[in-house]
Amino acid sequence: MIDHIEELIVAYLHRGLSQEQERELFDACRNNPDVATLLRQHVVLSLKLRAVRDRTEVPLETRNELIERINALPVPQETAPVGPRRRYTPMHLFGGMFATAAVTACVVFLLLPIRGTPPASPVAMVHDTVAVTLRDTVTVVRTVRIDARRSAAETVSPAAVESGNLAVSGDVSKDSRTAETGGDEPILVKETDDDLNIVDVADVAEARRTSGPSWIQQYNVMLSRLETVKISSNDRILH
Amino acid sequence: MTEAERRRAFNEIYAEYDRRLFAYCLYVLGDRDKAKDVFQNIFIKVYKSIHALRDTEKLAHWLFRIARNECLNAMKSIQRKENRYVRIDKSENSPSLAAEGSAEYTDEIEHVRWGLQQLPPEYREALVLAEFEGYSLKEIAELTGASLSNVKVRIFRAKKKLHTILQPILNDYD
Numbered sequence: 001m002i003d004h005i006e007e008l009i010v011a012y013l014h015r016g017l018s019q020e021q022e023r024e025l026f027d028a029c030r031n032n033p034d035v036a037t038l039l040r041q042h043v044v045l046s047l048k049l050r051a052v053r054d055r056t057e058v059p060l061e062t063r064n065e066l067i068e069r070i071n072a073l074p075v076p077q078e079t080a081p082v083g084p085r086r087r088y089t090p091m092h093l094f095g096g097m098f099a100t101a102a103v104t105a106c107v108v109f110l111l112l113p114i115r116g117t118p119p120a121s122p123v124a125m126v127h128d129t130v131a132v133t134l135r136d137t138v139t140v141v142r143t144v145r146i147d148a149r150r151s152a153a154e155t156v157s158p159a160a161v162e163s164g165n166l167a168v169s170g171d172v173s174k175d176s177r178t179a180e181t182g183g184d185e186p187i188l189v190k191e192t193d194d195d196l197n198i199v200d201v202a203d204v205a206e207a208r209r210t211s212g213p214s215w216i217q218q219y220n221v222m223l224s225r226l227e228t229v230k231i232s233s234n235d236r237i238l239h
Numbered sequence: 240m241t242e243a244e245r246r247r248a249f250n251e252i253y254a255e256y257d258r259r260l261f262a263y264c265l266y267v268l269g270d271r272d273k274a275k276d277v278f279q280n281i282f283i284k285v286y287k288s289i290h291a292l293r294d295t296e297k298l299a300h301w302l303f304r305i306a307r308n309e310c311l312n313a314m315k316s317i318q319r320k321e322n323r324y325v326r327i328d329k330s331e332n333s334p335s336l337a338a339e340g341s342a343e344y345t346d347e348i349e350h351v352r353w354g355l356q357q358l359p360p361e362y363r364e365a366l367v368l369a370e371f372e373g374y375s376l377k378e379i380a381e382l383t384g385a386s387l388s389n390v391k392v393r394i395f396r397a398k399k400k401l402h403t404i405l406q407p408i409l410n411d412y413d
Contacts, residue, residue, distance in 0.1 A: 010395045014369050016376040016387075041409040045402060048351045049370040055348055056262040062275045063257075069279060070249075070286055075242060 005035050009042045240290040249286050252298070257282075259372065260306050266355055266367045267310045273317070277309045284309070303372070303382060307364075314360065347408050354404040362397035369394050 008025045011017045017025065029036040128144040240248075260281055264274040284305055292301060355363060368374045368382065376394070380387045402409065 006399060007391070007395050010398055011376070011391060014374075014376050014394065016391060041402065042398065044409055045398065045405065046370055048347065048405070048408070049355075049366070052348055052351050052355070053259070053262045053371040056258055056265060058257045058261045058278065059275065062261075062278060065275075066279045066282055069283055073283070073286070 005038065006042075009039050012039075013042060013046055245286070245289055248289055249282075252285060252289070252302070253282060256299070256302055260302060262371055263303065263306050263367055264310060266371075267307075267360060267364045268313060269356055269360065269363070270317075273313055277306075277313045281306050281309050299372075300378075300382065303368070307382065310364075350408060351401075351405060354401050357404055358397050358400060362393050362400075365390055365393040366397040366401070 005025070005028055008017065008021055008028075012022060012025055025035075025039075029039055130142045130144060261274065261278050264277045264281070265271060268274050268277065281302075285302065292298065355366070358366065364383065365379055365385075368379045369376070374382070376387055376390050379385075379394075380390045383390065385393070
């Protein structure tokens, strides 16, 4: 019985009693003077223990030793003064060495020319199919019927000029005529369905006749004629 | 946290808790010299890790947890060296808890101190936390990792024994 009451007293002094247990303890104190005395003694014991705590002092030499030990400690890392740093570096922009290398590799890869696709040729050869494009859209597909470069070279080649053999040019001119599909103008290019002929192509033989003896000039004239066929550097010539 | 802030916070903690933590160490360990060392170690640790404390409402709990760990380490060290705990039979013959300069247990406080030394360490710890710090049984259970009923039993037995030891003093208040 006393043990139970003492347990209640201890729990009461340390906030461990339910309301029901508290009522039980107070009833016991009212009905039994010994229980009241016991409770009072426990309260006194608690007061004595707190007096012991209050009388406990940290020895002065312990405090001084502690201060010395703290002063001897190195300054913690997070409180160390930090010098000025650059605000932005390539590392900040790209996030690190590997990221920078990856970005550089991607850029180089994108700048490399695409292999496997032949570069567009600005010169049309015979039997070439010429796709006339407008803003990346093929508008007309045509086939070159006469190799203008070969014709020009054969008619007014440097060797011919030098030898003065003009008969060669006449023969070639005749051959050029045989390549015509009709009309007065030589047809260099025609549409693949053979229904429509090119009309905006100048006579190569005429160009040969009107141009000077220099084959280079003839060649340039021929190229300019080809340009009149609306072949530009954007057009693709398929061999 | 700057060095100045760290020192300011440390000084505030020290001013508030120095005696409480020293009393805890002293009565849990039962050895004044060991308590001095452990007390210093506690505050060194507090100084080093004060920046990690976020919730200042749990400051006391944090401090006593550090103190408890340090005391346990010290007790293990003692146990390793002497292969025994600080025991009643040892402390009975040694006035190690007595304030320096007082050779005899003449007054009541010294008598209570002597009585405390008669208790086993785990009883002393529960009693110190309950009586010195005013912790509830539940809070002591959380701090020590013991069950609530275990804490209740420890305090009850400690008080019962202390009550018996200090009966002459307590009877004077009847």
